[in-house]
Structures are given as C-alpha cells and as structure tokens.
Amino acid sequence: MCAGTQDPHPMLKKASLFIAQGFGSGRAPKAPGTFGTLPGILFYLALVPLGWLAYGIITLLFLAIGIPICDQAARQLGRDDPPSVVWDEIVGYLITMIAVPPSLITIVAGFVAFRVFDILKPWPIGWLDRELPGGLGIMLDDVAAGVMALAVMHLGLALQFF
Secondary structure, three states, X not given: OOOOOOOOOHHHHHHHHHXXXXXXXXXXXXXXXXXXXXXXXXXXHHHHHXXXXXXXXXXXXXXXXXXXXXXXXXXXXXXXXXXXXXHHHXXXXXXXXXXXXXXXXXXXXXXXHHHHHHHHOOOOHHHHHHHOOHHHHHHHHHHHHHHHHHHHHHHHHHOOOO
C-alpha cells in the first residue's frame, strides 16, 4: 500500500467484487466466462434504445471502470485472472454488439462470436492475456476478442447473414 492511501472500505470491496463477478454470474461452477457474458446481453438491450453514441460512451465508461474493478477483484481473490471475474466478458460483448441492430439472431450470433474468440484466444488476444498485468490485462484481451467479434458481426451484416 502506498503512503497516504487507505485500504478501501470492506463494503466497497464487496461491491467491487460483486460487479467484477458479473453480479454473481461469474461464480457459476462450470463455464463462468460463458455465464458471465449473459449480463452483457441485458446491458446491450438496455443501452440500444439510448442510441449508438450513448451506447459507445457507456461502453467506454464500463471499460474504464473495469480496469480498477477487475484489478481489485484479482487482488482480493489472489489470482492474476480469476475465472469468476467476468466484467471483462460483459464489456467484450458490448464491444461485439456496437452498431449491431437487436434481433434474436444478432444477439445469439454476437454471443457465440465473442465466446469463440475469447475461448480460442487467437493472436493478439492470447498475447494480451499473457503479457499485460492486472486489471489492464484482464480487460484488454476481452476488448480484443470483442473487436474481432465486432468485425465478424459487421461482415455478417454486410453479407446479409442476419
């Protein structure tokens, strides 16, 4: 701990962990990343009516707050990238769905595309996952997975697959 700083209040630590764990969804015993992505769908549906500018701004805000929240949660749990910390999956899904019109098929396709990139971790996702420390590393590999899935979604839209 740095001089002049205090440890966060215990309630703040609990709230931060609850958010980092996707409001509890990341605590699923199997496939926590997949279950942890599900709240992203709810955020997507809530944000779409606000318009794409607001959607983008809020997604960036979620990314910015995710770095310290995930870092704090990882320290609390004593692991570099705990499987239960899924705020990064929520943000990655929101990135996947930027400017994608809502429909059952786009929501499912975006979910699948994001999860495939997040699980397989092709370059540079795997590199970011291995090389970047703390909350930044936790968040940025999922940002990269979201950007790659976003490209797939917009290609699918351009080719009229959805």
